[in-house]
Amino acid sequence: MPELPEVEVVRAGLAPAxxxxxxxxxxxxxxxxxxxxxPLGLDxxxxxxxxGGHGVTLTAAAGASRAADFERRVTGLRLAAxxxxxxxxxxxxxxxxxxxxPVERSAAESTPGxxxxxxxxxxxxxxxxxxxxxLDAPDDRHVRIRLWIEHRVHGELRLDFADQRLxxxxxxxxLVPAAGxxxxxxxxxxxxxxxxxxxxxxxxxxAALRARASGVKKLxxxxxxxxxxxxxxxxxxxxxxxxxxxxxxxxxxPRTARELLQRLRDxxxxxxxxxxxxxxxxxxxxxxxxxxxxxxxxxxxxxxxPCPRCGRAIRRIVIGGRSSxxxxxxxxxx
DNA sequence: AGCTACACCTGATAGC
DNA sequence: TGCTATCAGGTGTAGC
Numbered sequence: 001m002p003e004l005p006e007v008e009v010v011r012a013g014l015a016p017a018x019x020x021x022x023x024x025x026x027x028x029x030x031x032x033x034x035x036x037x038x039p040l041g042l043d044x045x046x047x048x049x050x051x052g053g054h055g056v057t058l059t060a061a062a063g064a065s066r067a068a069d070f071e072r073r074v075t076g077l078r079l080a081a082x083x084x085x086x087x088x089x090x091x092x093x094x095x096x097x098x099x100x101x102p103v104e105r106s107a108a109e110s111t112p113g114x115x116x117x118x119x120x121x122x123x124x125x126x127x128x129x130x131x132x133x134x135l136d137a138p139d140d141r142h143v144r145i146r147l148w149i150e151h152r153v154h155g156e157l158r159l160d161f162a163d164q165r166l167x168x169x170x171x172x173x174x175l176v177p178a179a180g181x182x183x184x185x186x187x188x189x190x191x192x193x194x195x196x197x198x199x200x201x202x203x204x205x206x207a208a209l210r211a212r213a214s215g216v217k218k219l220x221x222x223x224x225x226x227x228x229x230x231x232x233x234x235x236x237x238x239x240x241x242x243x244x245x246x247x248x249x250x251x252x253x254p255r256t257a258r259e260l261l262q263r264l265r266d267x268x269x270x271x272x273x274x275x276x277x278x279x280x281x282x283x284x285x286x287x288x289x290x291x292x293x294x295x296x297x298x299x300x301x302x303x304x305x306p307c308p309r310c311g312r313a314i315r316r317i318v319i320g321g322r323s324s325x326x327x328x329x330x331x332x333x334x
Numbered sequence: 335a336g337c338t339a340c341a342c343c344t345g346a347t348a349g350c
Numbered sequence: 351t352g353c354t355a356t357c358a359g360g361t362g363t364a365g366c
Contacts, residue, residue: 002359035342057342087360125360127344142344165343167360214336223361230359280346283359300359321339323357 002087002124004194004228005271006283006291010130011084013286017132018091018159019081021151026071031063033144033163036121036187037171039069073172074147080116085197086227088123088188089130092116092175121173121185122161128168132286133158140288145170164282194228195265206257209249216252216260217245217319229264232277232300235325237264239299244333245317245324251334270296299325 002010028034058066080092094116122130131140135148135156145161161170173185180199184191193200205226212219219225220234229237238245240263243256252260275291276283279301284290298308303316307327315328 006359032343123360125343126358127360163343164345165358165360167343212336218337221360232359277359279359320337 002128002276002283003230003233004086004196005233005268005293006276007084007087007089007124007228008196008272009276009285009291010124011082011089014082014089014091014130014132014159017151017154017157017286018079018149021079021149021154021157022096023074023077023079024148024150024156026074026148027146028067028070028144029146030144030166031058031067032166033161033169034063034066034070034171035166035169036123036173037066037070037169038173039066040073070145070170070172074120077120079120079149083119085184085188086191086194086223087230088121088185088191088227090119090121090173090175090185090188092119092183093172116183117175119173119175119185121171121187123168125163125165125167125169127164127282129160129162129284129288130286131158131160131162131284131288133160191223191227192225195226195261196228196268200226202258202261205261206254209257209260210252210254212249214249215246215319216243216249217324219249220264221320221322226264228268231322231324232297233264233267233271235300236267236298238331239326240267242330242332244331245319245326247334299327301325 076096077093078096080094082089082091135158137158140160140162142162142164143160144163144166147159148156149159150156171187173187175183176186176189178184208225209216209219217234217238220229220237221231237260241256241260243260271277271293274293274296275285277293277297278284278290279294281290299314302314303325304313306312307314307330310327310329312327312329314325317324
């Protein structure tokens with residue numbers, strides 16, 4: 001589901017309730033939703049709880065200890081303002097300081113404070129949701145992890161991580177300095193900045209695109225080149241820029257490459273303004289509400305329907321095992 | 335470095 | 351009424 005606009009809607013929705021809140025407790029109902037969580041271990045090596053990580057099934061015992069580690073370490077943490085890079089979302093955390101001489105935090109209530117070295121990391125995968133709910137609200141479907149938080153203004157709330165397919169996860173992760181400034185979770189260091197990041201380097205991206213032989217759709221999906229782009233918005237940006245998805249990066253002129261980046265920003269901005277793309281209940285904001293951008297899709301999921309620009313039937317092909325939708329007239333191969 | 339194939343999952347839908 | 355196959359917004363790894 002969630003690509004940059006959806007994750008950004010979630011981040012923005014979380015911010016008021018989470019910034020400055022304290023975690024009162026945690027319940028891990030399904031440890032598979034902690035796939036990215038690395039328990040504190042003997043040497044800090046991933047998987048030193050025996051099993052887990054990507055593509056590896058968690059045993060019951062390993063799952064239970066991972067869940068216990070997460071519940072213990074997250075409880076009591078102070079949460080700061082949620083951040084995002086591409087599809088990765090994280091909330092910097094500050095450990096409870098027992099009898100810390102209360103540093104004047106009048107205007108600084110929203111900042112991580114001295115130096116947050118850890119974050120509560122979330123990736124929504126294909127079907128993850130972060131939901132803010134009243135304490136007595138009924139359970140949503142597929143709730144895998146529940147946090148109880150308390151905020152000075154908003155009082156006590158539940159922060160539920162729901163995920164049908166379990167490709168997403170929560171984790172506690174270390175924050176490290178990011179190239180170019182700021183900090184990112186360790187698990188997101190290899191993720192490029194996204195096109196809405198003020199520090200995104202347009203010229204470097206255009207050069208990188210034009211240096212590759214791969215088809216441009218694959219390049220757009222490469223989170224190490226540009227982040228936040230998934231299958232929907234790749235197809236939509238290519239349609240808007242009139243570029244065939246299999247055009248080699250090398251075959252793009254500088255003008256076309258820049259145009260493509262601009263169309264990507266356009267589609268992200270519009271989708272964000274419309275609350276993201278929801279096909280079913282898979283993607284919803286923190287209040288469980290769907291977005292409207294599905295009505296504005298021109299190519300994605302419209303195989304056989306007329307191109308809104310020229311009327312020719314939209315085609316569907318498979319690229320890298322995933323559906324690609326494009327207009328065979330507007331988007332000519334070169 | 336780049337590619338494919340596959341792993342991790344649940345659930346909706348289509349076809350027999 | 352099953353059963354099976356296919357599909358779905360993502361990412362990380364192994365193996366060539």
